[in-house]
Amino acid sequence: MAEIFNTKKRTETGTLRMRRLRAAGQIPAVLYGHGQTTQHLILNASEVHAALRHGKMIVKLQGDFNDEVLIKDLQWDLLGSNVLHLDLARVDAEEQIELKVHVELRGVAPGQNEGGLVTLHAHEVEIRCSPQSLPDKLQVKINELHLGQTLLAKDLPLPPGVWMLSDPELMIVSCFEPGGEQDEESAESPAEPELIGRAKRETEDEG
């Protein structure tokens, strides 16, 4: 079920006013797409954070605007705790959209019991689908992943109506023996780093 954002039309702009808006538990956003006029709106911060927590990319707008939209872009603060601004793009039911979705590993790989380490290489893959068939995340079952095996993008099971746009040979997950921890404690390691300029000058003097 799509998340619902209650919206209000925004007439104010500017850093100071937006800062006050955020302090009041609201988030400024912009709505565009489909050749219609760009609209500025206000969203409820708790609703936005709930949608993001659930990994929802498609949301429905209520209130001053009634559209089905895609969360196109997010602007975070420097510590990555709060959303500062949202870009919302209008989408149609028949339209095909291209976007990146998260990959989630499910199950326990038998390779782990064989001494392997499961590594997720691609955290996101690019797909094309209609807004109705957009998955929140792509779940990859690793119950058959033994030591020395890998899963590529072409091996991922996709829901109906979803096409993979990422390179089919892109490595998604692997199970290999962990590389030995290299103790760099060797007698040869110098106490001080080499000076870049000095080495050059010495060779010039010799020449």
Add this chain to the structure above:
Amino acid sequence: MALMPKRVKHRKVQRGRIKGNASRGNRVVFGEFGLQALEPGWLKAQTIEAGRIAATQYVRGEGRLYIRVFPHRSITSTPLETRMGKGKGEPEFWVATIRPGTILYELSGVSEQQAKICFARLAHKMPFKVRMVARR
């Protein structure tokens, strides 16, 4: 052995000031969870190594630890009971300059609960406030 650059342009640098927040190196990139600094400061190479040991002892064989910071800056000091003058002291140790928001370590291949325990052990070693963040 603690981390240290292989080649440098200058052995000694001026002290400088740490201003502002981290505008790069502030996202979890390699793993699923990260340890984020909330205060500015210098992180010694020995401290980075101590954190690495504390974390790898916990996640041994299960997950993978990524170190996202490197000590590029040398810190000098003059010996005790030395008279004033005679120039700047000799490099004593190496530090990484940390701004609020910098991701220090990352973990992959572990559950959220395991990452929480691991980073709690690691946080004890840190000289400033840190918190755990998840990839988004």
